Amino acid sequence: MADSNNFAKQWFSARQWVPFAFQKKVWAAVKRGESGLLHASTGAGKTYAVWFAALNRFARAAPAKPLTPPKSRKPASAPLTVLWITPMRALAADTARALDAPLAELDIPWNVGLRTGDTSSSERARQGRRLPSALVTTPESLTLLLTRADAKAQMSNLRMLVVDEWHELIGNKRGVQLQLALARLRKWNPQLIVWGISATLGNQAHAQDVLLPQGGGASVQGNVIKDLQVDTLLPPSIERFPWAGHIGLRMLPAVVAEVDSSASCLIFTNTRAQSEIWYQALLEARPDWAGLIALHHGSLARGVRDWVERSLKEGTLKAVVCTSSLDLGVDFLPVERVLQIGSVKGIARLMQRAGRSGHAPGRPSRVTLVPTHSLELVEAAAAKAAVAARLIEPRESPHCPLDVLVQHLVSMALAGGFRPDELLxxxxxxxxxxxxxxxxxxWALAFVHHGGDSLTAYPDYQRVEPDADGVWKVPSARLARRHRMSIGTIVSDASIQLKYWRKGGGGQSLGSVEEGFIARLKPGDGFLFGGRLLELVRVENMVAYVKRTSGKKAAVPRWNGGRMPLSSELAHAVVAQLDAARQGQFTGPEMQAIKPLLEVQQAWSALPGTHTLLAETLKSREGWHLFLYPFAGRQVHLGLASLLAWRISQQQPLTFSIAVNDYGFELLSATAVDWASLLKAGLFDEDHLLEDILASLNAGELALRRFREIARISGLVFGGYPGAQKSTRQVQASSGLFFEVFKQYDANNLLLTQAQEEVLRQELDIQRLEQTLSDMRALTLDVHAIQRATPFAFPLLVERFRESLSSEKLADRIARMVKDLEAAVVKGTK
Incomplete structure (x- = not known):
């Protein structure tokens, strides 16, 4: 074994670098054989800290070469020693390049390999014969490796496992899948060293407990504080009656000017649709930027994304419009700054995106917030304060997801089989x-053995059975092949491939869009994708064939997941800014800019505060309105609005329309409501919360939606073999059938229970809802009877109209309403 820090010293000295204290701590901890968690700022040198720790402990320099080398084959590299887990394929390729860089210079006879969904079949075959010394892979690909009968032999020399960007995995089922894989590797090698790497974690102790459940381990904090510069691009004018849903294009001239003044920048949007629109708008504003700006999101073809990432590294692109596809730790050193279009909704996400610029130790990271409507100025001011205070959101591991467990049982049955007591x-x-x-x-064993109580007659659900020695194995090669193709716990929105139309087939692949979007188009319709205006030619076998077009009115594909809720940390920071404004303090350019809006809100009603809960009541031609502002995020407000509407309707027969946004919600009744008498403490009680929530919502439909994912993960439904994939409708129909069968004939099926729990935990965020109710009871209720919609109420009215009006009619109605409200401001009336 090499002397302590030998390779690190050589590499750093050759570059005249001085190691940071946290890097030395990691090297020392790994030398002692300790596992741990490293938490440090983006671009601070975390990768080198952990990689050189592994090289120092496990690598040896190649022996000196003889003067006259024998005519023999090049000696084989070291066997698999380090597994490096990454949450994203794009990050995997970049990480592999970074790990490989020192090996030749330091004459270390190791090789680095990649194993992801993009790995070619020839490379997989090569790895099947001999794995590289260090393998960069994803949780899904690691699980696939573990299903091999010879997996234990292949992993026999494994000494260290590194989980990169641990904060991206800990809070979802992919992280649970990784926990199970780690348990298997630890069983084979109890001395396995495990390290997690993260930049944005609000609950590091929990993150370490999940990664190292056996306890102990080192906790290394990178004390190099990254200089994060957050500023805001102020709009030319302030809308006193803003409404959500803007793309933000009125900020286009200002954004163009900022891009023009930068050598290289990333322009983040929150949705793929928004990225498509902004990319097209930038090109129309500056045609001379063609070839200098690019688009990057997860639905574009792999080749396109690779080209964009490579061009960013080489510094040949002026700007890239992107989504969360570039959130994580890909090293784009030339990027000077980041622009964020619209509210980023969370502090961790903002810090992560800011870190894409100045991605090197000692370099500042700069992010400029671009509000898409006036109220986002308050969020911008709040985000700056929260980043300065490092108020990062916590990430919690899921608890006991049985669909992932069921999948794992079949995987382990493939890997040579298991004995139930040992696997438990x-x-x-x-x-x-x-x-x-x-x-x-x-229950889980019975489910994989014979399908549980309701599927015993179907051979496809008899996936695992014990042999004569009591070892549970997969009895069928067909079922084994089907399971391997289904491994993966992130069930993406059902997508359909896009290809250019060419007679005879075989056109160039462009990427993918949701099947539901294509289903709404007919041949000849135009849509925008990848910055191109395309025309749909035909749909065949889950492929949409398209051709270039021009002059058509373009639809924009809509991908699910675009409505991210405001995090608790950012919501609290927003209320703190409003509370200061309530007391006449408008600190910073953002709060100064939005002062005219907040003054109207205060004159017509009031501003929320840290000790008050603002409620507004209004009688209009539509009926009796209640606007309530808990500032708890969209998901919680949906649950709260449904809960309060149901509780009120139990006291008197009323029907409500509901609208929600991140700041509050609206209840509207067509019949008279005495809000003053109804808004009392009992309305916000936590007693019987679970029963009331389930009664107040269409919980069955929400549970069915969650069950579709659970059915895919647990292997109940199969998406089809390559070239014969099932459509979304087929998969949904199969899931729905299982859901109804279980409800009728197997009511105690634990997957049904899990679906209901996921609705409460993920769709409605029941823990945060319960905490919000408790917070609301502690606040002083500040009720104002208003004469017309206030600046805070107006966006909620628009949310409700959006559900029933076309975009043209909605725009006309909003324009009329704003005109009337502005006239009232000018007159000085309430």
């Missing part, structure tokens, strides 16, 4: 399943 101990060693009950375990 292994599964319980993970944080997610630490309190898995005997009843849940027996």
């Amino acid at each position: 101990d292994e599964v319980r060693s993970t944080w997610a399943y630490r309190d898995l009950s005997e009843a849940q375990w027996r």
